[in-house]
Amino acid sequence: GCYASACPGECVLSKGCESCIADNYCGWCRQTSTCMMGTFWSPSVVGSCPSGWMTAAYARCSEDLSLWLVGIVCAAASTVLVGLVACYLCVRLRLRARQPELPFSTHPVQGGSNARELTLRVLGTLPTFKY
Numbered sequence: 001g002c003y004a005s006a007c008p009g010e011c012v013l014s015k016g017c018e019s020c021i022a023d024n025y026c027g028w029c030r031q032t033s034t035c036m037m038g039t040f041w042s043p044s045v046v047g048s049c050p051s052g053w054m055t056a057a058y059a060r061c062s063e064d065l066s067l068w069l070v071g072i073v074c075a076a077a078s079t080v081l082v083g084l085v086a087c088y089l090c091v092r093l094r095l096r097a098r099q100p101e102l103p104f105s106t107h108p109v110q111g112g113s114n115a116r117e118l119t120l121r122v123l124g125t126l127p128t129f130k131y
Contacts, residue, residue, distance in 0.1 A: 011035045017054075017061035027055045090126065097123050 011026035012035070020028045020035035027038040030052030037044040040055050054060070097119050 011037045021054060021056040021061065024056065027053055028061065029053055093119055093123055 011020060011023065017028045017035075020026050025037060026035050027043060027049075028035055029043065029049035031050060036048060038053065038055070042053055043049045097116070
């Protein structure tokens with residue numbers, strides 16, 4: 001193996017976290033953002049990395065959570081939008097059901113009374129809240 005006394009520059013040559021943890025003899029110190037010689041449990045020089053020691057086994061170099069944040073915001077926005085559209089449609093259907101039926105001669109679509117009956121039947125199945 002390679003020890004700090006035999007290979008002093010082994011981990012210094014690594015430029016970033018990804019290349020550092022790819023080397024079996026090195027580890028990344030998140031607190032100091034440096035690559036240094038070490039084992040799975042700790043760096044070779046005691047006290048050189050007080051917290052945040054990572055090796056290849058469980059290392060995760062990037063903590064970019066912006067993609068998750070975008071996903072959560074989009075999901076929340078789409079949920080709100082679907083809720084608003086559903087409320088709008090329910091209100092429109094209820095208002096349409098309360099309007100007096102037009103005489104047959106002025107009704108723009110033949111069989112309009114069937115549409116009204118269907119609307120009333122659908123609205124009758126929806127749960128309502130009594131105030």
